Amino acid sequence: LFGSLISTYLVYKGRSVVGPYPRDVLNIPFTSISTFDLLMSSLMMVLALAAVQRGDMKWGKIWLFSTALLGTVFLGGQVIEFTDFVHKGLTLQTNLFGCTFFVLTGTHGAHVTVGVLWLFTLWVRALQGKLGPAHAMTVEITGLYWHFVDVVWIVIFTVVYLIQ
Amino acid sequence: MSTQPEQGAAHPTVGVYLRVAAALVILTVLEVGVFYVPAFRPVLVPVLLVLSAAKFALVVMFYMHLRADSRVFSFLFGAPFVLAVVVLVALLFLFLGALTLRGAAGAG
Numbered sequence: 494l495f496g497s498l499i500s501t502y503l504v505y506k507g508r509s510v511v512g513p514y515p516r517d518v519l520n521i522p523f524t525s526i527s528t529f530d531l532l533m534s535s536l537m538m539v540l541a542l543a544a545v546q547r548g549d550m551k552w553g554k555i556w557l558f559s560t561a562l563l564g565t566v567f568l569g570g571q572v573i574e575f576t577d578f579v580h581k582g583l584t585l586q587t588n589l590f591g592c593t594f595f596v597l598t599g600t601h602g603a604h605v606t607v608g609v610l611w612l613f614t615l616w617v618r619a620l621q622g623k624l625g626p627a628h629a630m631t632v633e634i635t636g637l638y639w640h641f642v643d644v645v646w647i648v649i650f651t652v653v654y655l656i657q
Numbered sequence: 658m659s660t661q662p663e664q665g666a667a668h669p670t671v672g673v674y675l676r677v678a679a680a681l682v683i684l685t686v687l688e689v690g691v692f693y694v695p696a697f698r699p700v701l702v703p704v705l706l707v708l709s710a711a712k713f714a715l716v717v718m719f720y721m722h723l724r725a726d727s728r729v730f731s732f733l734f735g736a737p738f739v740l741a742v743v744v745l746v747a748l749l750f751l752f753l754g755a756l757t758l759r760g761a762a763g764a765g
Contacts, residue, residue, distance in 0.1 A: 644713050647716065651708075
């Protein structure tokens with residue numbers, strides 16, 4: 494899925510007939526902070542897994558909540574970015590850049606949303622006492638999904654934002 | 658699901674996780690720094706791709722535990738990844754070539 498979407502973005506890169514173009518709208522400092530946020534969420538995730546595996550549910554809950562919170566912050570950043578782009582005249586229908594950009598980053602954002610909901614669900618189960626060391630594999634699988642979302646963003650950040 | 662992870666596949670320690678996070682932050686700072694330094698313009702793309710690949714590898718090896726886990730998991734991750742790269746390269750060759758030829762024909 495992401496291979497195809499990134500390919501499509503690259504194929505149509507630089508082929509927009511009308512603006513706004515990437516250099517007109519992309520905010521590298523802002524997106525760098527979002528990238529840092531997502532990388533730190535991956536750290537929180539592995540710390541959560543380590544805590545659950547050793548039976549330290551107090552820290553397990555804290556790291557799970559931190560991961561979900563950082564994921565929510567990333568999504569908030571994406572909402573701000575998309576709103577800013579629309580105000581600058583870039584929508585899904587404006588040009589090839591708008592179409593491929595919103596589909597690619599929007600699909601990634603949808604995956605982050607699923608991950609955040611999944612993490613909050615685990616956190617609530619931990620609060621209810623229904624998540625413990627016996628469920629470490631559940632946390633591990635959630636973590637694998639979250640890191641997958643992270644590595645996809647690592648590629649998107651480079652290909653879309655930095656290689657203009 | 659309520660199974661314990663296999664003890665044979667030892668996960669990295671918290672210290673390793675923190676060092677990997679520090680490396681990821683440094684690599685990201687380097688990426689953004691390289692983007693803004695005009696001297697790097699001629700080699701910007703290869704440098705960014707190498708830095709990005711390093712970040713990708715760190716997350717996959719240490720946070721996704723593929724470095725310590727069974728090779729079956731490496732294959733399960735690596736095979737679709739190679740497929741995705743092949744799809745990406747194939748689509749780029751197919752469509753970039755077609756668009757370039759069409760552009761040249763239009764110009765001619």
